Amino acid sequence: MSGTLLDKVWKAHEVRALPDGRSQLFIGLHLIHEVTSPQAFSMLKKDGYKVAFPKRTFATADHIIPTKNQKRPFSDAVSEQMYAELEKNCKENGIQFFGIESGKNGIVHVIGPELGLTQPGMTIACGDSHTATHGALGAVAFGIGTSQVRDILASGCIAMKKPGVRKIEVSGKLQKGVYSKDLILKIIRDLGVNGGIGYAYEYAGEAVSALGIEERLSICNMTIEGGARCGYVNPDEKTFEYLKGREFAPKGEAFENAKEYWKGIASDANAKFDDVHKMNGSTIKPMVTWGINPGQAIAIDENVPQPMDAGNVGDAATAKDALEYMGFEAGQPIDGVKIDVAFIGSCTNGRITDFREAAKVVKGKKVAKGVTALAVAGSATMKIQMEKGGLDKIFKDAGFEWRSAGCSMCLAMNEDKLVGRQMSASSSNRNFKGRQGSPTGRTLLMSPAMVAAAAIEGKVTDVRKYL
Amino acid sequence: MTKIVQIAGKAVPIRGDDIDTDRITPARFLKTTTFDEEFLKGALFADDRKILGGKKFSGASVMIVNKNFGCGSSREHSPQAIKAFGIKALIGVSFAEIFASNCEAIGLVTVRVSERKAVELQAFVEEDPEAIIEIDLQEKLISYGDLDMHFEISEGARQNFLHGTWNITKTMVDAISETRRKAGAIPYVNGFKKN
Numbered sequence: 001m002s003g004t005l006l007d008k009v010w011k012a013h014e015v016r017a018l019p020d021g022r023s024q025l026f027i028g029l030h031l032i033h034e035v036t037s038p039q040a041f042s043m044l045k046k047d048g049y050k051v052a053f054p055k056r057t058f059a060t061a062d063h064i065i066p067t068k069n070q071k072r073p074f075s076d077a078v079s080e081q082m083y084a085e086l087e088k089n090c091k092e093n094g095i096q097f098f099g100i101e102s103g104k105n106g107i108v109h110v111i112g113p114e115l116g117l118t119q120p121g122m123t124i125a126c127g128d129s130h131t132a133t134h135g136a137l138g139a140v141a142f143g144i145g146t147s148q149v150r151d152i153l154a155s156g157c158i159a160m161k162k163p164g165v166r167k168i169e170v171s172g173k174l175q176k177g178v179y180s181k182d183l184i185l186k187i188i189r190d191l192g193v194n195g196g197i198g199y200a201y202e203y204a205g206e207a208v209s210a211l212g213i214e215e216r217l218s219i220c221n222m223t224i225e226g227g228a229r230c231g232y233v234n235p236d237e238k239t240f241e242y243l244k245g246r247e248f249a250p251k252g253e254a255f256e257n258a259k260e261y262w263k264g265i266a267s268d269a270n271a272k273f274d275d276v277h278k279m280n281g282s283t284i285k286p287m288v289t290w291g292i293n294p295g296q297a298i299a300i301d302e303n304v305p306q307p308m309d310a311g312n313v314g315d316a317a318t319a320k321d322a323l324e325y326m327g328f329e330a331g332q333p334i335d336g337v338k339i340d341v342a343f344i345g346s347c348t349n350g351r352i353t354d355f356r357e358a359a360k361v362v363k364g365k366k367v368a369k370g371v372t373a374l375a376v377a378g379s380a381t382m383k384i385q386m387e388k389g390g391l392d393k394i395f396k397d398a399g400f401e402w403r404s405a406g407c408s409m410c411l412a413m414n415e416d417k418l419v420g421r422q423m424s425a426s427s428s429n430r431n432f433k434g435r436q437g438s439p440t441g442r443t444l445l446m447s448p449a450m451v452a453a454a455a456i457e458g459k460v461t462d463v464r465k466y467l
Numbered sequence: 468m469t470k471i472v473q474i475a476g477k478a479v480p481i482r483g484d485d486i487d488t489d490r491i492t493p494a495r496f497l498k499t500t501t502f503d504e505e506f507l508k509g510a511l512f513a514d515d516r517k518i519l520g521g522k523k524f525s526g527a528s529v530m531i532v533n534k535n536f537g538c539g540s541s542r543e544h545s546p547q548a549i550k551a552f553g554i555k556a557l558i559g560v561s562f563a564e565i566f567a568s569n570c571e572a573i574g575l576v577t578v579r580v581s582e583r584k585a586v587e588l589q590a591f592v593e594e595d596p597e598a599i600i601e602i603d604l605q606e607k608l609i610s611y612g613d614l615d616m617h618f619e620i621s622e623g624a625r626q627n628f629l630h631g632t633w634n635i636t637k638t639m640v641d642a643i644s645e646t647r648r649k650a651g652a653i654p655y656v657n658g659f660k661k662n
């Protein structure tokens with residue numbers, strides 16, 4: 001039977017149809033962290049359940065982790081309490097915890113693939129909306145809430161309606177200075193922040209195939225920003241090559257068997273899709289958001305749009321609200337907007353490829369006066385790896401603060417926050433009001449290389465002139 | 468288990484498309500290990516409190532929203548805070564998927580109406596904040612003043628509310644042997660061993 005990757009994975013994991021019509025879906029990899037799991041463990045205890053599949057559950061701490069000084073106990077008492085509670089819950093339930101002490105900690109969506117926990121054909125869930133990230137390796141991965149974390153802990157399953165599949169086919173080749181981040185921002189702009197409701201996104205086409213795994217991770221990561229809960233790329237030779245030798249990836253003969261299986265779960269050439277969206281990757285330019293949601297993005301040479309040019313009344317109202325919040329005038333160029341903070345990191349763009357690309361821009365230059373620049377590795381392992389290769393020196397010499405792994409300034413649950421109305425050039429995923437920690441703080445989303453260029457000039461600029 | 472057949476009460480309009488969960492419950496309110504009701508009440512729209520309409524709409528048990536409400540982060544703190552605030556149902560044009568499933572999991576009803584109808588209902592309660600809005604899950608009908616309108620809801624969710632079965636944990640745990648059997652047949656679960 002021919003089908004999409006989603007069809008095949010669903011079929012392999014669907015335990016049964018529930019009385020309410022949803023599928024009871026077995027989850028092969030459950031990732032948990034300190035923010036959305038403590039309440040789930042409490043519910044579990046209260047209801048008298050045990051963790052059904054502790055060996056298929058893995059934990060790390062990322063959101064609340066300080067990036068400056070990671071020595072325990074953390075200086076922030078609540079952060080320390082949250083960390084300690086996760087540690088205790090893991091210990092009591094036989095769950096492997098990648099804490100600071102393990103040296104394998106980091107952002108959950110960075111370490112999953114890095115450790116080879118994430119594999120093609122898996123169902124993956126985590127109490128975090130950016131779980132779709134793992135789809136870059138051909139997994140079906142969903143973000144869930146705390147009650148569903150409880151469900152998986154207790155039963156190994158979630159109740160979910162099977163989504164439709166929209167194939168997003170990107171032809172051509174991304175130009176120099178244009179990255180997967182620009183591609184996903186363009187996709188969200190074109191299809192809307194709610195365009196993906198009810199769909200899983202399959203990213204395909206020449207431009208996607210040409211991307212490395214880390215770049216694919218950035219695309220799948222922001223799937224939820226387009227309203228789709230799950231996004232994936234069919235596994236290929238690059239995927240297998242990436243996984244080979246990783247700690248939790250199958251070894252030897254098992255790896256060969258796995259490869260055969262993984263090849264078979266990719267969408268068939270004649271698979272039927274519920275929708276197909278075609279676009280040309282070669283015309284995409286570096287993108288920057290100007291508003292308060294990731295769909296409000298423009299190319300670096302475009303001007304901030306007029307609210308009345310938005311597609312409908314609701315979008316026009318959001319655009320007006322965005323202009324006011326950001327302090328922008330409709331019609332002004334985005335190029336040249338002054339920034340106060342530059343942040344390279346997060347589960348979207350905190351991987352080695354991201355830092356390498358940014359380093360090409362930063363090398364031998366200095367961060368502009370008055371700009372605070374942070375470079376925060378997505379995982380402890382990557383940080384060390386980059387330091388061995390001397391990448392850290394390039395950033396430090398330029399005036400970046402080189403920090404330890406964590407979610408950092410993406411979401412304001414640790415010490416790294418904007419202050420007042422600061423304007424931040426950020427490689428993260430959300431430019432929502434108040435997202436980076438100040439209720440009036442402002443975020444401009446862009447690729448890590450674009451953030452690097454903005455850091456050097458102190459204003460938004462086209463990175464292509466540096467390459 | 469409690470069944471939800473009808474919800475009736477005052478309503479508060481929350482205007483705007485794409486209201487994200489960072490706005491509903493800012494991240495600093497996620498620094499907790501419990502879902503404490505008092506704490507969550509204070510978290511709701513903490514940086515945008517005026518959106519709740521103050522005294523005029525106090526005591527509301529229905530929230531009327533627009534498009535893509537609850538987008539962004541999967542934090543269940545958002546529906547938990549809305550529930551702690553006294554809201555029992557949300558009427559909106561569309562809801563972000565994770566948000567909607569989080570609502571269902573805690574027995575918070577979300578129903579969908581057209582863009583025009585949502586705006587109309589918001590205007591109606593703005594005009595008469597004391598008016599009682601009634602949501603009938605049996606009839607799939609919203610009554611307000613002398614008027615009514617139909618709403619959309621997934622049939623599964625409707626049945627779960629009507630029968631009080633929205634907490635699905637036990638139902639799924641009951642199928643643990645089936646689950647283990649199914650899992651055992653998945654290649655990666657058994658280490659990719661060839662039979």
